[in-house]
Amino acid sequence: MINQQYYKRGYIIGGAVVLIALVFVCRLFYLQVIDSSTKDKADGNALVRQTIYPSRGLIYDRNDSLIVFNQPVYDVMVIVREMRKGFDTLSFCNAMQLTRKDFEKRMQEICDRGHNRGYSPYVPQVFWSMLSKEEVAAVQEQLYHFAGVSVRKRTLRDYVYPSAAHIVGSVGEVNRQDLERDGYYTIGDYSGRDGIERQYEELLRGKKGVEVLMRDSKGRIQGSYHNGERDYPPQSGTDLQLTIDIRLQQMAEDLLQGKMGSAVAIEPKTGEVLAMVSVPSWDPHSLVGRQRSKNYSALLSDPHKPLMNRAVQAQYPPGSTFKPVQALIGLQTGAITPATLFPCSGPLSTPIKCTHNHGSPVSLEAAIEQSCNPYFWWVYRTILDQNGTKTATFHRTYDRWRDYVVSFGFAGRFDSDISNQATGSIPRAKTFSRIYGESGWRPMTIRSLSIGQGEILVTPLQLANEAACIANGGYYMTPHLVRPLPSMPAGSRHETDIDKKHFEVVQRGMARVMTNGTGRHYSIPELQMCGKTGTAENPHGKDHAIFIGFAPQDDPKIAVAVVVENAGFGATWACPVATMMMEKYLTDSVSRPDLYDRIRSAHFIQSDVQ
Amino acid sequence: MISSSSVNSRNSVWKGLDWVTVLVYIVLALFGWINIYGACFTYEQSSMFSFDNPAGKQFVWIMSALVVGMIVLLIDERIYDIFGYWLYAAIIVVLLVTPVIATGTKGSLSWIAFGSVKLQPAEFAKFVTAIAVAKYMSRYGYSVRSWRDLVVPFCLIGLPMVIIMILQKETGSALVFAAFILVFYTQGMNRKVMRYGLLAIIAVVCILKLQIIPDKWIDSVFQPHQRARIEVALGIREDPMGYGYNVAQSLIAIGSGRFVGKGFHQGTQTQLEFVPEQHTDFIFCTVGEEWGFVGSFFVVALYVFLILRIIYIAQRQRDVFSQVYAYSVACILFFHFGINIGMVLGLVPVIGIPLPFFSYGGSSFLSFSLMLFILLRMDGSRINKMR
Numbered sequence: 001m002i003n004q005q006y007y008k009r010g011y012i013i014g015g016a017v018v019l020i021a022l023v024f025v026c027r028l029f030y031l032q033v034i035d036s037s038t039k040d041k042a043d044g045n046a047l048v049r050q051t052i053y054p055s056r057g058l059i060y061d062r063n064d065s066l067i068v069f070n071q072p073v074y075d076v077m078v079i080v081r082e083m084r085k086g087f088d089t090l091s092f093c094n095a096m097q098l099t100r101k102d103f104e105k106r107m108q109e110i111c112d113r114g115h116n117r118g119y120s121p122y123v124p125q126v127f128w129s130m131l132s133k134e135e136v137a138a139v140q141e142q143l144y145h146f147a148g149v150s151v152r153k154r155t156l157r158d159y160v161y162p163s164a165a166h167i168v169g170s171v172g173e174v175n176r177q178d179l180e181r182d183g184y185y186t187i188g189d190y191s192g193r194d195g196i197e198r199q200y201e202e203l204l205r206g207k208k209g210v211e212v213l214m215r216d217s218k219g220r221i222q223g224s225y226h227n228g229e230r231d232y233p234p235q236s237g238t239d240l241q242l243t244i245d246i247r248l249q250q251m252a253e254d255l256l257q258g259k260m261g262s263a264v265a266i267e268p269k270t271g272e273v274l275a276m277v278s279v280p281s282w283d284p285h286s287l288v289g290r291q292r293s294k295n296y297s298a299l300l301s302d303p304h305k306p307l308m309n310r311a312v313q314a315q316y317p318p319g320s321t322f323k324p325v326q327a328l329i330g331l332q333t334g335a336i337t338p339a340t341l342f343p344c345s346g347p348l349s350t351p352i353k354c355t356h357n358h359g360s361p362v363s364l365e366a367a368i369e370q371s372c373n374p375y376f377w378w379v380y381r382t383i384l385d386q387n388g389t390k391t392a393t394f395h396r397t398y399d400r401w402r403d404y405v406v407s408f409g410f411a412g413r414f415d416s417d418i419s420n421q422a423t424g425s426i427p428r429a430k431t432f433s434r435i436y437g438e439s440g441w442r443p444m445t446i447r448s449l450s451i452g453q454g455e456i457l458v459t460p461l462q463l464a465n466e467a468a469c470i471a472n473g474g475y476y477m478t479p480h481l482v483r484p485l486p487s488m489p490a491g492s493r494h495e496t497d498i499d500k501k502h503f504e505v506v507q508r509g510m511a512r513v514m515t516n517g518t519g520r521h522y523s524i525p526e527l528q529m530c531g532k533t534g535t536a537e538n539p540h541g542k543d544h545a546i547f548i549g550f551a552p553q554d555d556p557k558i559a560v561a562v563v564v565e566n567a568g569f570g571a572t573w574a575c576p577v578a579t580m581m582m583e584k585y586l587t588d589s590v591s592r593p594d595l596y597d598r599i600r601s602a603h604f605i606q607s608d609v610q
Numbered sequence: 611m612i613s614s615s616s617v618n619s620r621n622s623v624w625k626g627l628d629w630v631t632v633l634v635y636i637v638l639a640l641f642g643w644i645n646i647y648g649a650c651f652t653y654e655q656s657s658m659f660s661f662d663n664p665a666g667k668q669f670v671w672i673m674s675a676l677v678v679g680m681i682v683l684l685i686d687e688r689i690y691d692i693f694g695y696w697l698y699a700a701i702i703v704v705l706l707v708t709p710v711i712a713t714g715t716k717g718s719l720s721w722i723a724f725g726s727v728k729l730q731p732a733e734f735a736k737f738v739t740a741i742a743v744a745k746y747m748s749r750y751g752y753s754v755r756s757w758r759d760l761v762v763p764f765c766l767i768g769l770p771m772v773i774i775m776i777l778q779k780e781t782g783s784a785l786v787f788a789a790f791i792l793v794f795y796t797q798g799m800n801r802k803v804m805r806y807g808l809l810a811i812i813a814v815v816c817i818l819k820l821q822i823i824p825d826k827w828i829d830s831v832f833q834p835h836q837r838a839r840i841e842v843a844l845g846i847r848e849d850p851m852g853y854g855y856n857v858a859q860s861l862i863a864i865g866s867g868r869f870v871g872k873g874f875h876q877g878t879q880t881q882l883e884f885v886p887e888q889h890t891d892f893i894f895c896t897v898g899e900e901w902g903f904v905g906s907f908f909v910v911a912l913y914v915f916l917i918l919r920i921i922y923i924a925q926r927q928r929d930v931f932s933q934v935y936a937y938s939v940a941c942i943l944f945f946h947f948g949i950n951i952g953m954v955l956g957l958v959p960v961i962g963i964p965l966p967f968f969s970y971g972g973s974s975f976l977s978f979s980l981m982l983f984i985l986l987r988m989d990g991s992r993i994n995k996m997r
Contacts (some may be wrong), residue, residue, distance in 0.1 A: 006798040010925045013792055013940065014918050020948050021914040025907060027955045031865040032903040 051186070054206030055155060057237030059168060059196065061246035062272070062483070068168055071158035073289060074136040074151050077124035080111060082148030092149070095142040096128065124150060130289045157197075161246055162283040163253045166309040167276055167481060169195020169419075170287040172296075184208075196481060199417045200240055203485070209234030241483040243272030248585050252277040255577050255596070258603040260304060260565040261544070262311040264464035265581055268550060268559045271468070271477025271491045273418070274585060276461070278310040280605070304605060312421045315457035316563055319534030319570070320371045321548045322452025324470055324506050326379055327364055329404040331502040335382040338364050338505040342378040349374040351447050356518070368509030369517035371533065373451050380450030384443045391439040395429035398446075402426055407497040409465040409476055410458055416480040416491065424458045453537055463561035467548040469496050470510065471530070471556035473503040511553050518571040519547070522579045522595070527586055528552035529579060533570035542566040542604075547574035551582045558585045567604045623683055626990035628923060634916045635967060635982060639672050639975070641909070642893065642968035648875055649889040649896040649970075664889050664970045671972040675979035682983040687991055690984060691931055694745035698766065701738045704731045705773045712778075720778040730973035732783040735770045737981035740938035742766050743790065747797065748931035754797045763794070782961040789938075789945035796924070796937045856892065857956045864898030864906070864955070871902030889970040891962050894954040909968070913947045923989050932988040939985050943978075 059068035076096070093103050110125045127149075131139075136151060143149050157171050172193040174185045184205075185191065191205065192198035211231045213224055224231065252263045256279040265274040280302075286295040299307050308314065330336040341361035347353045358370040367375035387397045405426055406412065413421040426449075432441045448454025458466075461479060469476045478491040510530035514523035518533040531549030538544050545567040550559040560578040567573035576599050580590060590596050647658045647665035660666040690697070708731050709719040721728045743763050746752070753759055767790050775784035791807055866872070888895060898906050917940050924936030943966050950965040952958035964974040 006796060007925060009796045009798070010921045010937070013796060013937075013944070014921045017914055017917045017921075017944055017947075020944075020952075021910050023957070024910050024951050024955060027957060028864070028898070028903055028906045028910070031861060031955070032868055032898065032906070035865055037865070 052209035052211055052234045053154070054208060054234035055236045056157070056171070056206065057200075057204040058239045059204075060239065060241045061244050061249075062242060062274070063245060063247075064241070065246050066160050067164060067242065067244075067246055068284075069158055069160070070155040072133060072153050073130045073156045074133070074153055075126050076128040076131065076136075076139075076143070077150045077152050078110070078127040079124050079148040079150075080107075083146070087146065087148070091142075092146050095139050095146075124152070126152075130154075130156065132289075156288050157284075158288065159284045161250055162285065163250045163281070164244060164246065165195075165281050165284040165287075166278045166311070167195055167242070167244060167249075168284060169193060169197040169199075170284065170292075171197050172287070172292060195419060196240065196242070196417070199419050200238075200482065203238040204240065206237035207235035238485065240485075242481055243267070243270075243274065243483055244276070244481065245274050245585060247588075248581060249275040249277065251584050251590075252577070252581050253279065253281060255580065255599050256564070257600065258605060259567065260310070260605055261563045261567070261574075262309075262314065262460040263560065263562045263577060263581060264311050264460045265558055265560045265585065266464045266468045266479050268468040268471040268556045269477065271416075271479045272483075273479050273481050274558060275581065276309075276311045276418075276481070278308070278314075280304050280306040282306050309420055310563070311460045312418055313459070314563070315422050315424050315459055316538075316544055316546065317454065317456055317536045318452040318458045318463060318466075319536035319544075319546050320452060321463060321466070321532045321534035321546050321561075321570070322456065322458075323368060323371065323376050324510060324532055325405060325408055325466060326376050326450060326452075327368060327506050327509070328470075328496075328498045328502055329401060330379040330383055331364075331505070332404065332498045333383050333386065333401075335386050336364065336379055340364065342367070342372075342375045344372050344374045349377075351444060352377045352451060364505060365509040365512055368506065368532065369512035371513075371518055377447060377450045380447070381443050394442070395433070398429045398432075402428060404497050405456075407495070408462075408469050409494065410456075410462050414461070414465070414478050414480075416478045417482050418461065418479060421461065422459050424456075424462055426456050452534065460561050460563050463546070463548050463563070464559055467550050467559035467561055468556075470503060470506060471550035471559045473507075474498055474500040507553060510549070514549070519549070519575045519579075521571070522576040524579060524583055524591065527582060528554060529582060530556075531575065531578065533575055535568070535570045536563075538566065543568055545570040545573035547571075547578045549575075549578050549582065551586060558582050564604060567602075573599070573602070573604075623987065623990040626993060627683070628919070628986055628989055631916065631919055631923070631982070631986060634912055634919070635979075638909075638912055638916070638967040639675075641897075642965075642970075643668050643672060644874070645893055645896045645900070645968070646889045646970045648900050649893060667972070668970050668975070671975045674972075675976050678976065679979050679983035682980060683987050683990070685987070687932075687984070687988045690741050690935075690988075691745060691748075694741045697738050698742035701731065701735050702769060702773070705735060705770055706777070708732075709777045720774070720780045720783070727972065729976075730783075730971075732770075732774045732778060732780055733973040733977040734980070735774070736786060736942055737939070737977060737984065739767060739770055739787065739790075740793075740935055740942070740981070741984075743793070744931045744934035744938065747934045748929065752930075754794055754799045760794070760799075760803075763790075780962075782963045785949075785961060786942060786945055786963060789941040792941040792944070793934060793937045797930075797934065856960055857953070860892055860895045860954050861956050863895040867899040867902040867906075869903045871898075871900050871905055874900055876900060891950065891964055891969060892954055893965055893969045894951055898954075910951065913943070917944050917947065920985070923985065926992070927989070928992050932992065935988065936985055939981055942981070 055070050058066060058070075061067055089100065089103060093100055096103075098106075106127060110127065140151060143151065159168070170193050171190050174189045174191045178191060179185050192201040197204065209232055211224065248265060252265075252275050256263060256277055259279055261279060263275060263277040265276075266272065267274055282295075282299055286292075287299075327336075330340075331338070341363055344354050344358065344360040344362055346357065346360075347355070352373045354373045356370045356372060358366070358372065362370065362372050362375055364375075366372070383401055384394060384397050387393050402411075411424050411426045413423055432446065432455075435441075436445060446454065449456055465476050465479055468479075475493055475495045477493055480491050484491070507530055510532055511528065513519045513533065514529045514531050515525065519529075519531045523529050523531075529549055529551040530553050531547060534546035534548070536544040536546055543566070545564040546562070547570050548559075548561045550556040558581075560581055562574040562578045562581075564573045564577070576595055580592070580596060580599070584590060643658070643665060646668050647663065649664075658665045659669055661670075704722075708722055712719045712721055720730050720732050722731065723729075743766050746763055746766065747754065767787050771784045771787040774780050791804070795804055894906070894909070897909050901908075920936060920940040920943065924933050924940060927933035927936055946963055946966050949958055949961055949963055950969075953960050964971055966978045967975065969975075
């Protein structure tokens with residue numbers, strides 16, 4: 001019955017089976033042993049690396065008062081896919097207090113991959129961002145009724161005081177340059193945009209954590225991968241302690257409201273900045289959250305430039321507050337001694353007239369006390385002429401004079417955590433030669449420099465540092481804003497080129513300013529204040545009122561510089577601010593409430609500024 | 611005389627049973643069951659025996675199939691010879707009725723529901739057709755080398771094929787009947803016919819590839835998705851996220867298993883449903899991902915062993931009926947094995963047919979088991995037959 005003739009055809013079928021199986025095994029060997037690209041593809045398919053944001057470091061003032069902390073904010077998230085079936089748009093709009101048009105516009109934005117890259121209908125998308133706790137509390141209960149709607153928590157900066165905006169800076173979304181510069185960031189991250197927030201970004205931000213999650217083919221999260229084996233927790237940012245005294249800062253900001261200018265206070269022995277005020281300023285709360293970009297552009301377009309930190313970016317001629325430096329250089333170079341007398345003819349003096357009414361001739365101390373312009377012209381002239389009047393010699397002498405000035409911290413930036421410092425400027429001899437010709441300029445040509453006018457520009461921070469140099473009797477510590485952490489180098493000591501012995505007479509002169517001279521009306525004798533007023537000529541408008549000072553004379557604890565733009569006499573407007581700040585810092589009190597109110601309510605903002 | 615021989619054969623069925631085949635069958639069924647559990651594991655843990663998941667249901671199917679298999683072993687094999695055409699007629703009627711009363715799983719026209727149990731008659735049509743073909747070919751004086759004698763078997767095969775393809779729209783199941791060409795070959799069919807058959811297949815491929823046939827004609831035979839799959843496999847169409855998606859994800863799953871696999875329940879591709887039809891037609895992905903090259907090789911080796919064993923069984927049959935049936939079983943299994951794993955490995959177009967004894971699905975498991983146990987019964991009582 002069976003035809004045995006074809007028995008062998010069974011083997012051929014069997015051979016075909018083995019052949020095909022061999023093809024399969026080769027293919028399997030290639031896929032599973034040789035080709036290694038599939039492992040990554042599988043991981044890319046299934047694993048989602050979810051970032052866990054660390055809480056940003058807190059910021060305290062020098063007395064451990066909290067200044068900057070983190071507040072929770074809430075984003076309303078939607079999963080578009082889950083919203084499709086029978087979503088009650090009308091009640092959702094009512095709950096969120098939106099019009100239907102707003103809702104549809106927002107949904108269109110979300111679903112548009114051109115604007116919202118990485119959009120997926122299965123993954124939560126931000127529908128409405130940065131609602132406050134209160135706003136969310138009002139709607140959260142109703143939101144649970146809507147399928148596909150959820151609330152996500154994030155943190156934003158919050159501030160205890162509405163002050164110190166320039167110092168602290170703000171936090172905002174990273175831009176393209178940040179993304180290219182630092183691989184730490186991804187789109188949508190926040191980083192410090194200016195001030196301390198930017199300067200100490202790497203400490204404050206901490207370290208992001210990662211949670212590896214598995215998702216299925218529809219992008220739905222299914223849980224953690226390998227029980228969190230590849231996760232790591234976020235590291236909170238480092239807390240910072242500022243050198244600022246927030247009460248002093250607040251008081252100075254309050255006093256200077258309605259004005260333009262700045263006030264800087266430094267602890268002379270350490271270089272710690274006690275207060276750094278720039279007005280007009282803004283409430284740091286306004287640059288947080290949803291209103292940030294709107295408020296920021298308003299600040300940007302404000303003609304009074306509130307975003308400019310006048311304490312370090314504004315440059316003024318120092319006026320008479322420069323005279324103590326001139327005196328010290330005179331003493332150091334031997335141009336004068338404490339006993340040297342120069343005549344003063346008051347308003348008739350040449351080439352610079354004196355605006356103050358006092359006797360003649362005057363000694364150094366009296367000249368400081370009375371801010372005698374002719375005296376300092378003679379000092380300056382003597383310094384520049386003492387090595388001879390030949391052009392080359394004069395140029396060398398001038399540059400030497402300039403070096404003395406620079407040793408006080410002028411015409412340069414402090415190597416510290418204070419950002420956006422302007423350098424200020426004092427021209428070199430060769431700069432003048434370029435302007436006037438090699439021998440075309442003489443001490444007469446640059447006479448304004450003798451009284452801190454003309455070609456010299458300084459910042460309020462540099463002025464405060466000048467006061468600190470004099471208070472310290474010959475050196476300054478690099479001004480800084482943050483108490484150094486163990487990992488950071490401590491601020492360094494910079495000697496001026498003036499011997500310590502010359503400072504005493506200048507300090508005495510500055511003490512006399514506050515007892516008998518231009519600052520006498522606003523001094524508080526028991527605090528042993530030393531000071532120097534200044535009135536800087538301003539080509540654009542009314543003079544700037546300037547004051548530098550320190551106290552107490554025996555053991556200076558605070559050095560201050562105040563500039564009030566377009567206010568007039570330094571003695572009238574800058575001096576009281578400075579004395580009240582010194583009093584506040586030294587005694588924690590304000591003994592002259594009437595004066596306080598008068599200064600506080602004064603307005604010097606010009607309305608016709610471009 | 612008849613009754614005594616039947617008593618003898620009943621006594622000898624356990625002794626003559628091919629235990630090797632039974633063993634391989636059980637290993638495949640159990641390993642398949644484990645992998646179905648692996649493929650359908652969700653994060654809400656449920657047991658391998660729970661009805662909540664396909665693994666639990668498959669377990670019930672395996673147990674039922676073993677009981678049915680046991681019964682088949684006890685039934686005299688001669689009833690298949692005697693009632694072969696009646697069985698065939700019955701399955702044709704069922705196939706015709708199916709699209710009318712189909713329950714429409716995913717728009718499918720091939721399922722009938724009995725209460726909560728759903729069956730796919732097309733699966734059972736395979737071995738019933740094998741019985742009918744075997745009966746016809748065991749007629750006295752039949753010669754496969756005669757053209758006239760091929761007409762009836764071709765009709766027997768073609769009828770269910772056409773019904774399944776045209777009425778039930780299950781091209782995959784229908785194509786399985788092409789496996790019978792190999793059965794004719796083993797019985798001595800002219801090599802020329804084989805050659806023409808192969809040429810015809812190549813011609814179809816070329817026509818599709820060169821697209822010289824109007825789309826309307828192609829669409830009357832193939833569903834759009836099947837045509838797309840064939841085109842992707844032939845390289846006519848580049849479409850990684852469309853019809854090629856299954857295959858792309860399948861290759862990622864298998865490749866990511868590497869040499870020893872990610873371990874039971876550790877496959878991310880498998881667990882997270884990146885491969886569609888994971889527990890049915892694409893079950894081999896799970897093996898590849900979770901058991902690696904080692905596990906995949908093991909499964910391929912088991913199938914090769916099983917098919918070669920059945921070919922060996924076919925060769926030792928003493929009558930044409932049993933031999934044709936045995937070769938049919940071998941060829942059907944071969945076809946399923948080749949197409950299914952070939953498709954998962956991206957070597958042949960995606961044609962939705964299950965991996966025998968391995969894929970999830972009651973109809974498939976039960977019908978393959980029936981097919982195998984009928985063969986084992988025939989083989990077990992072969993010594994009673996005259997050479």
